[in-house]
Amino acid sequence: MVVLYWDVLLNQNWDYPQKIMAETGEIKGHYLNATAGTCEEMIKRAVFARELGVPIVMHDYLTGGFTANTTLAHYCRDNGLLLHIHRAMHAVIDRQKNHGMHFRVLAKALRMSGGDHIHSGIQ
Incomplete structure (x- = not known):
């Protein structure tokens, strides 16, 4: 079984947005997903992103948790990164008619908890 690691995958694909920007003259971006099983690994990913020059780091705040989100938010704020929040798993909480909470909450x-902006999607 071949295991592909997060940093290897990013290194293999990081030139693609740069190539497309050069070809089209349009600004392209990549929200590097720093969500990980531990806060330590998440910060390692954010450090790696910063070293690559990535301006935006993404976090799945419901699967990662609010404490992890705040930890990453502090790192991003201290290091000039924007923290984009993805809403993975939100439908389990906010799309149930008999329980849950509204997405605005x-x-x-x-x-x-420190996110700069959120992927809200269409409901």
Whole structure:
């Protein structure tokens, strides 16, 4: 079985957005997903992203947790990175008719935990 590691995959694909920008003259971006099983690994990924010159780091705040989100938010703020929040798993919480909470509540909790902006999608 071949195991592909996060940093290897990113290194293999990082030139692609640069190539497309050069060809089209348009600005392209990549939200590097720093979500990981531990805060230590998440910060390693954010450090790696910063070293590559990535301006935006992404975090799945519901799967990663609010404490992890705040930890990453502090690192990003201290190091000039923008923290984009992805909403993976939100439908389990906010699309149930008989239980759960409204997405606006989740979005406000995200802001309190340090996210800069959120992928809200279409509902």
